[in-house]
Amino acid sequence: FGLMSYDPAFMNTAACVSRITYIDGDKGILEYRGYPIEQLAEQSSYLEVAYLLLYGELPSKERLAWWEYRISRHLFLHNSLVELIQAFRYDAHPMGILISSVAAMSTLYPEAKNIHDPAVREKQIWRIIGQIPTIAAFAYRHRIGRPFNLPDSSLSYTANLLYMMDYMNQRDYEVNPVLAKALDVLFILHADHEQNCSTSVMRSVGSSHADPYSALSAAAAALYGPLHGGANEAVLRMLQQIGHPKNVPAFIERVKKGETRLMGFGHRVYKNYDPRAKIIRQIAHEVFAATAANPLLDIAMELERVALEDEYFISRKLYPNVDFYSGLIYQALRFPIEYFPFLFAIPRASGWLAQWLEMLDDPEQKITRPRQIYLGHARRDYVPVDQR
Numbered sequence: 001f002g003l004m005s006y007d008p009a010f011m012n013t014a015a016c017v018s019r020i021t022y023i024d025g026d027k028g029i030l031e032y033r034g035y036p037i038e039q040l041a042e043q044s045s046y047l048e049v050a051y052l053l054l055y056g057e058l059p060s061k062e063r064l065a066w067w068e069y070r071i072s073r074h075l076f077l078h079n080s081l082v083e084l085i086q087a088f089r090y091d092a093h094p095m096g097i098l099i100s101s102v103a104a105m106s107t108l109y110p111e112a113k114n115i116h117d118p119a120v121r122e123k124q125i126w127r128i129i130g131q132i133p134t135i136a137a138f139a140y141r142h143r144i145g146r147p148f149n150l151p152d153s154s155l156s157y158t159a160n161l162l163y164m165m166d167y168m169n170q171r172d173y174e175v176n177p178v179l180a181k182a183l184d185v186l187f188i189l190h191a192d193h194e195q196n197c198s199t200s201v202m203r204s205v206g207s208s209h210a211d212p213y214s215a216l217s218a219a220a221a222a223l224y225g226p227l228h229g230g231a232n233e234a235v236l237r238m239l240q241q242i243g244h245p246k247n248v249p250a251f252i253e254r255v256k257k258g259e260t261r262l263m264g265f266g267h268r269v270y271k272n273y274d275p276r277a278k279i280i281r282q283i284a285h286e287v288f289a290a291t292a293a294n295p296l297l298d299i300a301m302e303l304e305r306v307a308l309e310d311e312y313f314i315s316r317k318l319y320p321n322v323d324f325y326s327g328l329i330y331q332a333l334r335f336p337i338e339y340f341p342f343l344f345a346i347p348r349a350s351g352w353l354a355q356w357l358e359m360l361d362d363p364e365q366k367i368t369r370p371r372q373i374y375l376g377h378a379r380r381d382y383v384p385v386d387q388r
């Protein structure tokens, strides 16, 4: 292959230098800007973490208040976007709505094309982080045929999302603070994960100097796939299909025969317990204390127990990943299963945007253009259709 290196799926190629997220997959370590994920999950908030990812340092008290205020000024959707969401079939998959809505935002804010102006970039970031939860909630309200609940900027980021969804449909609905906090921790855990599939897409599309909405829409499309952000949805469906802890051994046998995968297990980088899964497992118990117990949790715990003792999983270093328990919590918060990848996308937006900014400011970065090894036909002559 000459001087070119062949590395399908970029398993062994660093495509950029980054100072945002550090992962040690063998030890199960995850840090944002040097801060361990465990400390952030326990002490920080999602919006503070988003600031950390985007600006590189934790904000002062004043700066945090400024940042939260900036986001709170961008919760409302442009009316054209509301009409776009209403044009979808009621049962449209929410990720399709997300991908289309964010792409449509580039037509509503055409100044976003001016990616060389730092002030323009910053404003689009506020808009995206502010509006994404509103898109999720409006898509949900459209699905159930109820009027939209306008955003309430006096609430926290996650409480506002739960309020806008208002699944209980009660007057004077008050969000349970335990649930809003649990969702906030999940958002912290999902905010960034270095050069995963969707982030690579964000950088790749951004490298052609497309506007951030177009790049983020493409990143969301990558996240939609069942091997990436769609895995939490797939886990729930798998647990429902298994149905009872007693069916777990038979299911594990099918996985070992290669008939199906154990969704929520395995990771390209973690060859140890995913540190995010550990935190989520803990939150699951707290959430179920505030809601009703979820019988699927028993199936998940039994699956984990059986798999972690099985030679197939041990020898391949397959451990639970972030998606294994997150779907159970989303379900306890009463989100429909189709919304799970969206709940991954909302916080990941800050990571995508941080990586996009870093890429634009990196003088080494050019337009992404991988090479290939050509193994097709050698030159041959065209044959007219009536002679083939």
Ligand code: CMC
Pocket (backbone or CB within 6 Å): 196, 226, 227, 228, 229, 230, 231, 255, 260, 261, 262, 263, 264, 265, 266, 267, 268, 269, 316, 318, 321, 322, 323
């Ligand atoms: N169940 C059963 N076997 C598995 C699994 C699994 N979940 N994951 C990997 N394997 C086996 C695989 O069959 C292969 O075995 P063999 O060497 O005998 O052929 C070996 O483990 C290596 O797997 P791989 O497919 O080469 O590993 P990868 O790094 O390409 O894939 C993965 C990583 C996450 C796509 C994969 O583990 C998987 O499909 N997991 C299930 C889906 C999932 O939970 N995805 C969420 C990932 S974390 C969040 C995110 O990124 O969105």
